[in-house]
Amino acid sequence: MKEAAKGYVKHLESGGKMMVALGGAMSTAELGISLAEMIRQDKVHAISCTGANLEEDIFNLVAHDYYKRIPHYRELSVDEEVALYENHLNRVTDTCIPEEEAMRRIERAILKEWIEADQKKQRFFPHEFLWKVLQSGKLEPFYQIDPKDSWVLAALEKKVFIVVPGWEDSTLGNIFAAHCLLGHIHDPLTVKTGIEYMMALAQYYQETTKKHSLGLFQIGGGISGDFPICVVPMLHQDMQLENIPLWGYFCQISDATTSYGSYSGASPNEKITWGKLAKETPKFMIESDATIVAPLIFAYVLES
Incomplete structure (x- = not known):
């Protein structure tokens, strides 16, 4: 880590x-407390994130006081899980996101x-x-965190x-699909696609690397990391x-767990x-809890 x-x-x-690539549930874990400062101090210049991390930062912004902590989440019975469901509390490990105050509030605005x-x-x-929703100021009366x-x-x-x-597998992605099916939105392509994100990333990567080396700091596994790192072989090989x-x-x-055949568990050298x-690219694999490690690394970077 050091x-x-x-x-x-x-x-x-x-x-x-x-x-920075954001996988997992880092926004609900309130990584924004340190990541926002990293962005403001020009320590982070681009972000690849899951749809969940994008929306859950805003859910937390407007509904923080309604979140419910479940410290004993490992001991929950099936009946207790049903009770959370019936109270419209969607659990992410030890934290429940309130449906009405978070998801439906953002749905109405977006x-x-x-x-x-x-x-x-x-x-x-x-x-x-x-x-656009944030710039409109519609949500400001509901802010519950700094x-x-x-x-x-x-x-x-x-x-x-x-x-x-x-993005399609996020809560807002599901909500968008529902409104398309209901006929409230006529063109599903009103929201641009992942292919268009890759095309935009290709342009960004080429422009940025004309003058600067671009690094990837990946938190968690999955698509938020695999998607951006693939832009290089796409540009060169495809x-x-x-x-x-x-x-x-x-x-x-x-x-x-380190394993071959999975992206998240593959060692960095496999990416060569x-x-x-490249052979000389600084490569680090930290096998630990990102909710602890990422803020510590950000604190180090901010103080340097």
């Missing part, structure tokens, strides 16, 4: 830029943006729709580049472009064979 933190600082000091764009035949990325602790707000302020692969720099730094925090990392 070497990964030092490597992060060295990458930035040498003129590099950093993308649905207006979706319908308006649909009627005007306009199209935006998932994060751009959330930014806005400086929201990483999505910080990203909006700094105009950080964001990709949200697989598009046959020359002089595409490989990622200049790589760190993954994961509790996945895919044309993602």
Whole structure:
């Protein structure tokens, strides 16, 4: 962990830029408290996140006081789980997200943006729709945490580049599909797709690496990390472009068991064979709890 933190600082000091990939339930774990400051201090320049992490930062922003902690979550009986369901409390490990105060409140606000764009035949990325809601000020009366602790707000302020692969499987993605099926939204392509996110990422990667080495700091496993790291072999191998720099730094925090055949559990060296990392790329695999490790590394970077 210490070497990964030092490597992060060295990458930035040498003129590099950093993308953070957010998997797991890091927004509900309130990573925004430290990630937002990392964004404000130009220690994070791009973000790849799951749809859940995108929306759950805003759920926490407007419904924090309604969240329910379940410290004994490992001991819950099936009947206790049913009771949480009947009270519209959606559990993420030891924290329950309240449906009405979080999900439905955001649904009401973002649905207006979706319908308006649909009627005007306009199209935006998932994060751009959330930014529109935040910029409108509609949610400000409902803020229940200090806005400086929201990483999505910080990203909006700094105009950080964001990709949200697989947004369709998020709560808001499900809600959007439901409104398409109900006929409230006529064109499902009103929300731009993951393929378009990859195309935007390809442009961002090429422009950024003309002057800066780009690193990937990956929290958790899955699509939020696999999606962005694949942009390099796509540009080089699939598009046959020359002089595409490989990622200049790589760190993954994961509790996945090291294994071959899975992305999350593969060792960083396996990525060399895919044309993602170079032999000399600083590579770190931290097998631990990201809710503990990530804030510690961010604290180190912020103090350096």
